[in-house]
Amino acid sequence: MKRIDKPSLVVFVFSILLGIFLAFQFKQTVPYFAPVTLNSIQTTKNEINTINKEIDELNIMIDNKNEQIKMLESIASGDENIIDILKSELSKNKIVAGFEKVQGPGIIIRMEDNMSEEAFGQEYNLDLIHDADVLRIINDLRGAGAEAISINDQRVLSISEIKCGGPIIRINGRSVGTPFYIKAIGNPKLLNAAINAPNTYGYALMTIDQINIETSIEDEIIIPEYNGRFNFKHAKPSKEGD
Known part of the structure; x- marks a missing residue:
């Protein structure tokens, strides 16, 4: 029976331990990527479109509020006739409500x-x-x-x-x-x-x-x-x- 000397045995054991350690580290650092499917892509696109639509609606709301602020400032300064402004607002509301062609x-x-x-x-x-x-x-x-x-x-x-x-x-x-x-x-x-x-x-x-x-x-x-x-x-x- 061939005899294994002590230094070789130490190197052999160390190599096994090093391999186990490297394998464990590699397993810990490799991220998991979920499979990309057409359904997941479409779902993500729908979510993005919904968010963009909400942003557009909020921007429109901000613009409307800014217009109302300017209107009130004009009334306060006496630059606008309140009757004309009320008629304009009434016309806008009738269009939104569906009472205008x-x-x-x-x-x-x-x-x-x-x-x-x-x-x-x-x-x-x-x-x-x-x-x-x-x-x-x-x-x-x-x-x-x-x-x-x-x-x-x-x-x-x-x-x-x-x-x-x-x-x-x-x-x-x-x-x-x-x-x-x-x-x-x-x-x-x-x-x-x-x-x-x-x-x-x-x-x-x-x-x-x-x-x-x-x-x-x-x-x-x-x-x-x-x-x-x-x-x-x-x-x-x-x-x-x-």
Whole structure:
């Protein structure tokens, strides 16, 4: 049997200990990287877009407050007529509330029931447009930044009712039938993508339910003012200190 001398044994043991130590250190210093997937990238992009949108909204709010400060300073110094300022503010508020006719770029959507022969005899939900379909389209347009929306020349506000009434849909208490013409003012590209891009509700209606949906981008759209009436029966102004 070959004899191992003591120095060689010491070097051998030291080498093993050194290897274990280096392996442990390497394990401690190597960071862990989570796998990057398309879903994680899209989630991150959505979060960034949401934050950027909030920043834009805050900047708009700051600009509005600065304008109000300048207006009050002008009134205090006597440079502005308070009647003219109040009229201007009233006009702005009427536009925001939907009580003024507005115009601007956007899209026009034409929606019609699936009247093909293959559709007859199929399930009810597969060939007719329902109030839920119109509501989803409206919500997608609002999510894409629509500033004003109308359906068959009925201005759509937050208080507008949209519900089925047999083969028709009631909007603001008035009955309208197909085809439905939805007009929306805003960024035409974003509004168009909200309806036609894959994975949107409008795209599903067209490709799965075979609902007839056509969109056209317009440079100038006119949307009428809200001409209905409403009274607040339950909501009342909040008092100071409440």
